[in-house]
Amino acid sequence: MAKGTSGGYWDEQNLPSRFKHELLRHYIPPFGGMTGSRDKQVVYLDGYAGEGRYDSGEPGSAEIAMKVAADHLRHGLRWTCFFIEKGTASVARLRQVAGEYQRQGVDARVHHSDVTALLAEVTAAAVGQPLFLFLDPCGLTLPFDELVRVLADQRRPGAGNWPPTELLMNFSMMAVRRLGGNARSERGLEASSVRFDGVCGGPWWREYFVGGLPPEDAAGRVADGYAQRLSAATGMHVVSVPVARAPGHKPVYHLVFATRSQYGLWVFGDSAARAKEAWWEKVELTEEAADDALFTMASVIRPDPEEVRRAAVPAIAQNLGRLLKRVGEFRLVDHTVEVFGDFYGQVTEPAARKAVKHLHKEGGTPTTGVGSMKTRELVVLPPADSR
Structure with missing residues (x-):
């Protein structure tokens, strides 16, 4: 979570939580559907699960996963869900919520523990199975070496990239800024910086805060690094x-x-764009509840989604043209980030199909973009005179 669980955190969902929970809601169903189609099994870990549900009735991260697991169970896909929570009061509430889904047949395992103590059990349960890790701590996340061991763990009995492991994790920028100030100060607590060294996989992050960069630029460099x-x-x-x-x-x-x-x-970028729309809607609803003004601040500064899409289509078409020159014929999904460029996570996947049609109209490809094939599966061909 972005902040501690005291002080009314579980009264209702805040804006940062709205984004990450909408992202989970959009992303983990296709993750389960795509990766679980082989053996009908998926393993899921929520390492800092909290109470599972807000007092307002809105689902937290744990209940979002349980809802997906219950839906997939009806289609023969079984999720083994590990929910880990250290807080005694929170875990009691989480067990109540989990009980509702256990009675529906969902394998929801609630542990009153620290995530590091359960990692071995989770990875053992995931041998040969897809694994999704959701790590949303109040402060610092797992030590870098420990996280790498889990993500790079060869749990696969065969060759190739099976079974898949994926991660969605909260990397706290509030902690980065606080520890950056600590690193700049001669009176800073070295033990805190050493702990962050472990999270980052070394002391490399310190150089950004002692090298004269503005604090916010330094924090951004740490996140990128x-x-x-x-x-x-x-x-x-x-x-x-x-x-x-x-x-x-x-x-x-x-x-x-x-x-x-x-x-x-591909699916994550589409999910992030959809979650961003839900975040903006929550911003506007929150401001409207606090202010009866005709125009809220959010409505003034919110980018018009249609304008964003109109700007994205020709930009993505240019990206497609550059890819054709560099690699020749290609399938959209094989070059996801290059296809969307600066609009990755900003627009949903229909923008990519519109970009193919735009490029076709300009004579940049014989691929029309028309048809029932999924957008991500479209194969873009170079112009005839370049083949």
Whole structure:
């Protein structure tokens, strides 16, 4: 969670939580559907599960996963869900919520423990099975080496990238900024910085805060550096999405997503764009509840979704043209991040099909973009005179 669970956190869902929970709601059903189609099994870990449900009745991360597991169970796909929570009061409430889904047949295992103590049990349960890790701590996340061991763990009995392991994790920018100030100060507590060294996989992060960069730029460099190092250490595609409390605010955290699958990248980008729309709607509803003004601040500064899509289509078409020149014929999903470019996570997948049609209209490809094939499966062909 982006902040502690005291002080009314579980009264109702806040704005940063709205984004990450909408992202989970959109992403984990296709993760289960795509990866669980082989053996009809998926293993899921929520390492900092909290109470599972807000007092307002809205589901927290744990209940979102249990809802998906219950739905998939009706289609013959079984989720083994591990929910770990250290707080005594929170785990009691979580067990009540989990009981509702256990009675529906969901394998929901609630542990009053620390996530590090259960990692071996979770990975053992996931031998030969897809594994999704959701790590949403109040402060610092797992030590880097420990996380890499789980993500790079060869749980696969055969060759290739099976079974898949994916991660969605809260990387606290509030902690980064606090520890950055600690690193700059001669009176800073070295023990705290050493602990963050462990989270980051070394003291490399300190150089950004002692090198004269503005604090916010330094914090952003740390978030980017963490994602790059995690990718290098695991061989995974890693993307990082900043999440703020309100428009124009500093990020509270980055959501770090890791996958070995281009399909995972594609669906995550689409899910992030959909979650962002839900976040904006919550911003506007929150402001309207507090202010009867005709126009809220959010409505003034919110980018018009249609304008964003209109800007995205020609930009993505240009990306497609560059890819054709570089690699020749290609399938969209095989180059997800390059296809969307700056609009990755900003627009949903229909924008990519519109971009193919745009490029076809300009004579850049004989591929029309018309048909019933899924957008991500579209194969873009180079112009006839370039083949």
